[in-house]
Amino acid sequence: MTRELLFDTNIISYVINGHSFADLYENYFHGTIICISFMTEAELLRGAYKKKWGQSRLENLKRFIGRCRVLHSALKLSIRGRRSRIFPAKTFLMQMHG
Numbered sequence: 001m002t003r004e005l006l007f008d009t010n011i012i013s014y015v016i017n018g019h020s021f022a023d024l025y026e027n028y029f030h031g032t033i034i035c036i037s038f039m040t041e042a043e044l045l046r047g048a049y050k051k052k053w054g055q056s057r058l059e060n061l062k063r064f065i066g067r068c069r070v071l072h073s074a075l076k077l078s079i080r081g082r083r084s085r086i087f088p089a090k091t092f093l094m095q096m097h098g
Contacts, residue, residue, distance in 0.1 A: 002033055005035060007035065009040040012034075012040060016061060036065070037071050
């Protein structure tokens with residue numbers, strides 16, 4: 001069974017930008033459905049536009065986001081997200097839908 005994990009903006013940013021911290025999270029990405037919140041999606045795009053990424057790099061970011069499962073606003077996402085940078089998305093969805 002493929003696991004789903006919710007990743008915070010900073011972790012996705014480490015991976016996209018090739019930061020040395022990305023190595024700490026590498027094992028979480030293998031065999032995983034990458035989930036991000038709608039806010040992470042917005043923050044990644046805002047950062048790319050703010051830093052004036054070129055068209056090619058911006059398209060790569062959009063393709064990456066397109067491969068992610070974007071989770072939309074919910075109070076339980078906000079409450080759960082403040083406690084952790086990575087956690088099983090299934091746990092979030094179970095809590096959200098009760």
